[in-house]
Amino acid sequence: MGIDTPTSDGNTASRNEWPLWEIFIRGQHGLNHRHVGSLHAPDAEMAIKNARDVYTRRNEGVSIWAVEAQHIAASSPSDKGPLFEPAQSKVYRHPTFYDIPDEAGHM
Amino acid sequence: MYAQMVKSTGQGVKDPSEMTDQERAFQERIDRGDRIEPKDWMPEHYRKTLIRQIGQHAHSEIVGQLPEGNWITRAPTLERKAILLAKVQDEAGHGLYLYCAAETLGVSRDQLTEDLLSGKMKYSSIFNYPTLNWADMGAVGWLVDGAAIMNQVPLQRTSYGPYARAMVRICKEESFHQRQGYDIMMKMAKGTPAQKNMAQDALNRTWFPALMMFGPSDAESVHSAQSMAWKIKMNSNDELRQKFVNETVPQAEFLGLTVPDPDCKWNEEKGGYDFSEPDWSEFFDVIKGNGPCNTERLAARNKAWDDGKWVRDGLMAHAEKKEARRVAAE
Amino acid sequence: MQQDALFEYLLRLGDNTLVLGHRVSEWCGHAPALEEDIALANVALDLIGQTQLWLGLAGEVEGTGRSADYLAMLRDVWDFRNVLLVEQPNGDFGQTIMRQFLFDLWHVLVLDALQASSNTQVAEIAEKALKEARYHLERSSDTVIGLGDGTVESHDRMQAALDLLWPYIGEFFEPDAIDLAAQENGVGPDLSRLEAAYREQLDRVLKQACLTAPTDFFAHKGGKTGFRHSEHLGHLLTQMQWLQRAYPGASW
Numbered sequence: 217m218g219i220d221t222p223t224s225d226g227n228t229a230s231r232n233e234w235p236l237w238e239i240f241i242r243g244q245h246g247l248n249h250r251h252v253g254s255l256h257a258p259d260a261e262m263a264i265k266n267a268r269d270v271y272t273r274r275n276e277g278v279s280i281w282a283v284e285a286q287h288i289a290a291s292s293p294s295d296k297g298p299l300f301e302p303a304q305s306k307v308y309r310h311p312t313f314y315d316i317p318d319e320a321g322h323m
Numbered sequence: 324m325y326a327q328m329v330k331s332t333g334q335g336v337k338d339p340s341e342m343t344d345q346e347r348a349f350q351e352r353i354d355r356g357d358r359i360e361p362k363d364w365m366p367e368h369y370r371k372t373l374i375r376q377i378g379q380h381a382h383s384e385i386v387g388q389l390p391e392g393n394w395i396t397r398a399p400t401l402e403r404k405a406i407l408l409a410k411v412q413d414e415a416g417h418g419l420y421l422y423c424a425a426e427t428l429g430v431s432r433d434q435l436t437e438d439l440l441s442g443k444m445k446y447s448s449i450f451n452y453p454t455l456n457w458a459d460m461g462a463v464g465w466l467v468d469g470a471a472i473m474n475q476v477p478l479q480r481t482s483y484g485p486y487a488r489a490m491v492r493i494c495k496e497e498s499f500h501q502r503q504g505y506d507i508m509m510k511m512a513k514g515t516p517a518q519k520n521m522a523q524d525a526l527n528r529t530w531f532p533a534l535m536m537f538g539p540s541d542a543e544s545v546h547s548a549q550s551m552a553w554k555i556k557m558n559s560n561d562e563l564r565q566k567f568v569n570e571t572v573p574q575a576e577f578l579g580l581t582v583p584d585p586d587c588k589w590n591e592e593k594g595g596y597d598f599s600e601p602d603w604s605e606f607f608d609v610i611k612g613n614g615p616c617n618t619e620r621l622a623a624r625n626k627a628w629d630d631g632k633w634v635r636d637g638l639m640a641h642a643e644k645k646e647a648r649r650v651a652a653e
Numbered sequence: 654m655q656q657d658a659l660f661e662y663l664l665r666l667g668d669n670t671l672v673l674g675h676r677v678s679e680w681c682g683h684a685p686a687l688e689e690d691i692a693l694a695n696v697a698l699d700l701i702g703q704t705q706l707w708l709g710l711a712g713e714v715e716g717t718g719r720s721a722d723y724l725a726m727l728r729d730v731w732d733f734r735n736v737l738l739v740e741q742p743n744g745d746f747g748q749t750i751m752r753q754f755l756f757d758l759w760h761v762l763v764l765d766a767l768q769a770s771s772n773t774q775v776a777e778i779a780e781k782a783l784k785e786a787r788y789h790l791e792r793s794s795d796t797v798i799g800l801g802d803g804t805v806e807s808h809d810r811m812q813a814a815l816d817l818l819w820p821y822i823g824e825f826f827e828p829d830a831i832d833l834a835a836q837e838n839g840v841g842p843d844l845s846r847l848e849a850a851y852r853e854q855l856d857r858v859l860k861q862a863c864l865t866a867p868t869d870f871f872a873h874k875g876g877k878t879g880f881r882h883s884e885h886l887g888h889l890l891t892q893m894q895w896l897q898r899a900y901p902g903a904s905w
Contacts, residue, residue, distance in 0.1 A: 265791070389682050396675060396679055408694055626683070634746045637803030
């Protein structure tokens with residue numbers, strides 16, 4: 217949830233607050249790690265332990281990644297057009313673009 | 324609700340013709356059902372209102388640990404103790420998720436905590452009432468969590484992405500909270516005469532404070548109008564309160580308990596129950612700090628924070644030393 | 654192993670987790686940080702769950718129909734068989750986490766040994782509980798190290814906690830007739846062998862935590878035999894057992 221925490225508003229810096237970590241968890245079914253939320257911890261080891269206690273209370277995961285929030289590079293919303301819209305016109309990347317006669321068999 | 328009477332601009336909703344281009348584009352995104360994300364442009368008032376609302380919601384979860392925590396060491400069976408502890412622990416988790424959502428708006432958790440502890444920020448009025456017998460654990464789960472769910476389910480569709488995602492996780496986890504409360508009420512209401520008395524006593528004390536959770540009627544409120552236009556408030560207070568009463572009264576009847584309101588009656592015409600307004604002067608007293616437990620609740624949170632400082636600082640100092648040693652070794 | 658000796662032995666395991674779980678649950682809503690609050694509750698939940706298993710089995714072995722809840726809620730102080738360490742009050746967070754660490758270290762060793770118990774039910778419970786206890790130990794030893802090495806204040810508080818709780822370690826390893834009967838029948842481990850492993854691991858963590866072990870080896874005892882508990886246990890029971898005592902026979 218804190219993944220896009222603005223860094224411009226610096227009222228966090230003056231305190232001795234535990235840094236913010238972004239938590240990613242891989243569930244039982246072998247899918248990729250997925251962002252589940254954030255938490256505070258003094259260091260990476262404690263961040264993983266805290267994640268275990270905070271985000272896997274209901275048997276949600278088998279693997280945890282913790283990344284300090286300030287080390288995450290994120291795309292800017294104003295780039296949304298140039299970054300993502302060009303992909304919309306590349307319809308030929310999708311299997312349904314191609315008409316293959318049934319006679320050709322499963323493909 | 325967990326966030327009550329949150330102030331927005333105080334100026335009401337701007338007409339599109341009075342908006343700047345940016346403001347208009349922003350409002351159009353919300354009207355389209357787009358999610359606003361942390362780095363997107365947003366009106367300063369939207370950001371500030373959300374910090375107040377999410378912060379208050381988070382504070383309510385944290386202070387809300389206390390009235391139920393009051394019974395963890397006295398739970399009557401090992402299973403009840405585990406259930407109650409797991410539930411109060413969930414509340415700490417929900418506070419944590421919500422603080423993280425607020426942090427994406429550029430405020431730190433420590434800052435929000437200090438604003439709670441100094442009394443600058445509020446939390447829900449309901450948690451300033453005492454839990455006096457074991458059936459209160461039932462009544463809190465059934466009525467207080469039940470009232471909260473009314474508000475939290477629609478908030479999963481709120482316009483601010485991190486808040487909506489926090490609410491999705493919270494709603495998923497909360498689904499057992501109301502049920503475990505009602506389960507306690509069923510045991511008590513069908514138990515010995517003493518247990519039934521406890522159940523009725525708990526309902527008597529919790530009913531009107533639960534109705535107050537939705538806040539006074541906001542039909543005329545400029546703050547609510549703005550929040551609804553921004554989709555950070557999804558329903559009016561009266562609408563949610565009526566829905567709550569409609570669902571709860573039959574549940575009380577099923578338990579064989581009496582809602583402490585002689586005017587509470589089914590109204591065929593409106594398809595809902597008529598009921599008495601809570602005593603709003605009491606509500607404003609509680610909000611001002613004069614509820615039965617305001618002093619104890621804030622004192623307990625202040626003590627935990629002050630007593631915990633050396634622990635937070637100690638672990639941070641150790642992490643810094645460890646990092647320095649690692650760098651020196653390279 | 655005689656049924657009554659086995660019953661006593663199981664009460665020791667179950668009362669330790671019952672009383673410590675209760676103590677840790679007292680922190681809920683009052684811990685130094687939200688993440689720590691949640692973590693402590695997890696520890697307490699694990700311990701309560703283990704209590705249900707140990708006391709449930711104790712009730713079965715006793716064979717008079719007493720359930721885990723009955724044993725937890727309706728025995729008086731002299732019938733409790735937990736070590737004195739776990740009934741000590743929470744004190745500051747340093748005392749709580751030091752008590753937890755000193756217990757977890759013993760708990761992991763004893764559960765590990767109990768996995769090989771000649772009593773299969775004991776071995777099964779131990780196997781499940783060990784997974785939980787290993788995590789508890791990892792967390793509590795890290796926290797002891799972090800706070801011992803942290804600031805001057807956190808170091809001093811951890812040293813004070815260690816000094817305060819030190820005399821309660823010895824009771825773990827002082828074998829009596831019950832322990833010896835368990836050992837002889839292959840139900841439980843040889844305590845003297847556990848002690849060597851305990852002291853070695855303890856020294857390692859204390860060193861990393863910059864803490865100094867007291868040199869006095871005096872040990873308080875009387876908890877696991879039930880002969881003489883501390884005054885604290887009675888107060889704990891007045892809360893824990895209140896509803897069951899005040900409303901006998903009610904179902905909750």
